[in-house]
Amino acid sequence: MAEEFSADVVIIGAGVVGLAIAAQLSAEGRDILVLEQREAFGRETSSRNSEVIHAGLQYPPGSLKARLCVQGNRLLYELCARAGIPHKRLGKLVIALEAPEVAGLDDLRVNAERNGARDLRIIGRAEIERMEPHLNAPAALYVPSTGVISAHSLMAYFAQSAGDHGANIAYRTKVRGIERLDDGYLVDGVDATGERFAVRAEVVVNAAGLWADHIASLVGVNTDEAGYRQHFCKGEYFSVAPGKTGLISRLVYPLAATGTERAGTRIHLTLDLEGRMRLGPDAEWLPDTWRDAPEYRVDSSKRQLFWRLAHRYLPWLEPSDLSPEGAGVRPRVFGPGEPQRDFIIEHESARGLPGFVNLIGIESPGLTSSPAIARYVSALLA
Numbered sequence: 001m002a003e004e005f006s007a008d009v010v011i012i013g014a015g016v017v018g019l020a021i022a023a024q025l026s027a028e029g030r031d032i033l034v035l036e037q038r039e040a041f042g043r044e045t046s047s048r049n050s051e052v053i054h055a056g057l058q059y060p061p062g063s064l065k066a067r068l069c070v071q072g073n074r075l076l077y078e079l080c081a082r083a084g085i086p087h088k089r090l091g092k093l094v095i096a097l098e099a100p101e102v103a104g105l106d107d108l109r110v111n112a113e114r115n116g117a118r119d120l121r122i123i124g125r126a127e128i129e130r131m132e133p134h135l136n137a138p139a140a141l142y143v144p145s146t147g148v149i150s151a152h153s154l155m156a157y158f159a160q161s162a163g164d165h166g167a168n169i170a171y172r173t174k175v176r177g178i179e180r181l182d183d184g185y186l187v188d189g190v191d192a193t194g195e196r197f198a199v200r201a202e203v204v205v206n207a208a209g210l211w212a213d214h215i216a217s218l219v220g221v222n223t224d225e226a227g228y229r230q231h232f233c234k235g236e237y238f239s240v241a242p243g244k245t246g247l248i249s250r251l252v253y254p255l256a257a258t259g260t261e262r263a264g265t266r267i268h269l270t271l272d273l274e275g276r277m278r279l280g281p282d283a284e285w286l287p288d289t290w291r292d293a294p295e296y297r298v299d300s301s302k303r304q305l306f307w308r309l310a311h312r313y314l315p316w317l318e319p320s321d322l323s324p325e326g327a328g329v330r331p332r333v334f335g336p337g338e339p340q341r342d343f344i345i346e347h348e349s350a351r352g353l354p355g356f357v358n359l360i361g362i363e364s365p366g367l368t369s370s371p372a373i374a375r376y377v378s379a380l381l382a
């Protein structure tokens with residue numbers, strides 16, 4: 001006999017999104033249980049990303065990615081200031097690599113302003129040289145509201161805040177089945193001791209990241225018909241030798257790298273909170289079977305390619321400066337060559353699943369958007 005528990009709300013997944021939702025809903029007085037298959041929070045995509053607080057530049061106006069990113073940017077800075085979460089508002093330069101691309105910077109500025117991003121400015125070579133003397137670019141879009149954050153500290157804050165409001169997080173607890181009941185759901189799986197468990201809940205929030213489409217299928221959603229099937233796109237990083245720290249002080253994104261389909265031809269430079277530089281992520285589609293045995297190795301033979309792409313704007317960079325660092329995998333609801341799609345955040349009443357919320361395809365800017373996603377989910381359930 002499986003041990004049976006109950007909660008108002010079960011949240012599947014203790015990544016940044018599940019934790020943000022747990023913090024939000026528990027603060028509203030709901031009794032929350034978070035189920036996480038791994039031994040701690042944030043062991044998947046939420047700790048395998050660039051830790052950038054994005055400004056919401058390139059997403060289609062009106063999309064969830066645009067709205068939740070711009071709102072999340074503001075909420076995150078407020079939260080960081082209030083809760084002492086390590087972060088830095090470094091600013092970003094989206095650079096043209098060649099003169100003909102300068103018009104593209106202005107298109108990006110117009111799009112970003114429609115999304116609600118503020119204080120954007122196109123700057124020329126002289127101003128770039130004043131701001132970043134070690135950067136080679138003819139023009140850039142300067143984005144002061146981009147920053148970096150400790151994703152771990154953010155998740156720890158959400159987990160603590162949820163706990164303070166009475167939420168529980170069960171680790172090493174893997175969901176394997178979801179049954180629709182008359183008055184909610186029965187979520188079952190295997191717990192840390194290998195025992196079966198079951199939880200009754202009125203509301204279930206599926207924030208399972210790379211496995212979110214699988215979780216949706218457990219409750220009976222046909223993921224192909226719904227357009228929920230996820231595809232996996234790996235992003236690898238190379239760190240830049242610590243001896244070069246300080247040469248660049250803002251994030252640098254070559255223009256075309258903001259369109260993910262062309263990301264393989266351009267490579268970003270990001271900084272961590274200590275100012276250490278890293279290049280990436282690139283974009284490499286994985287087979288759908290990747291999820292059966294996930295691994296995050298970095299292909300060290302890409303060093304030359306990363307160097308060649310970044311050397312165009314970092315003329316001082318040597319191939320020997322680069323070391324393989326880490327990788328993350330984006331869950332996407334589009335595959336290679338298909339048009340990009342928005343986040344899917346649905347309260348599934350129309351599918352006969354009242355109280356069931358699916359979050360599918362939560363790739364970038366999911367970290368930035370997390371506090372705004374939590375409010376959005378709360379409103380869907382109100």
Ligand SMILES: Cc1cc2nc3c(=O)[nH]c(=O)nc-3n(C[C@H](O)[C@H](O)[C@H](O)COP(=O)(O)OP(=O)(O)OC[C@H]3O[C@@H](n4cnc5c(N)ncnc54)[C@H](O)[C@@H]3O)c2cc1C
Pocket residue numbers: 012013014015016017018019035036037038041042043044045046047048049050051052053054173174175176207208209210211212234235236281327328329330331362363364365366367368369
């Ligand atoms: C390379 C890369 C760079 C990125 N850079 C940025 C960036 O700079 N800024 C930004 O805003 N966003 C960025 N993102 C996006 C951001 O990292 C994600 O949107 C965000 O982390 C998603 O969080 P999540 O909670 O949805 O998923 P996850 O962190 O993957 O959490 C899902 C959790 O669900 C658990 N789970 C899954 N199945 C089960 C089950 N059956 N039972 C129990 N638990 C289960 C998993 O173990 C996992 O812990 C980047 C992503 C990638 C891949």
